[in-house]
Amino acid sequence: MDIRKIDDNISVAPQISVEDVAEVAKLGFKTLVANRPDQEEPGQPSMADIEATAREHGLAWVFMPVESGNITDDDVSRFAPVIRDAEKPVLAFCRSGTRCTVLWALSSARNTSADEIFTKARNAGYDITGLAPRMARQAGEKG
Secondary structure, three states: OOOEEOOOOEEEEOOOOOOHHHHHHHOOOOEEEEOOOOOOOOOOOOHHHHHHHHHHOOOEEEEOOOOOOOOOHHHHHHHHHHHHHOOOOEEEEOOOOHHHHHHHHHHHOOOOOHHHHHHHHHHOOOOOHHHHHHHHHHHOOOO
16 A cells, blocks of 8 residues: 655545555544545446445545546535545545545645645655646635
C-alpha cells in the first residue's frame, strides 16, 4: 500500500485492497474516502466490500466517485465539505492517488495559497502545477 501524506488531515493512495483496510485503521486513519467509481476497470475490488471492511474496523466511509480526467467544479464543491467535516485523519484513494490530490488541491485553493498547495502535493509525489489557472478560479470562490 502506497500512502502519501499531504498534511496532518489527509493522505492519498492508489487503489487499496480489502486486505489493506485493517492496516489503514491500524495506522490511525479515521475516515476512508473512495474517489474511484466502482468497476472502473476489471479486477478492481468492489467498493461495497471495502466499505463493509472499513465499517468493521471502525472507519467512517465516504463513496464519492469521480471520473478520471474529468473533475468538475461540482465534484470539487462536494469534496470540500466531505474533507472539512470528516473525522481526521482521512485517507482518500483512487486508481493512482492523483484524482484525490487534484480534488484536495482545487478545494484547498479556496483557503490556502497555491504555493503551499503545490509544495504539499510535490512532497507527496504529485506535480499539479498544471492546475494553477483552475486553482486561481477556485481561489476566487472563497468558502
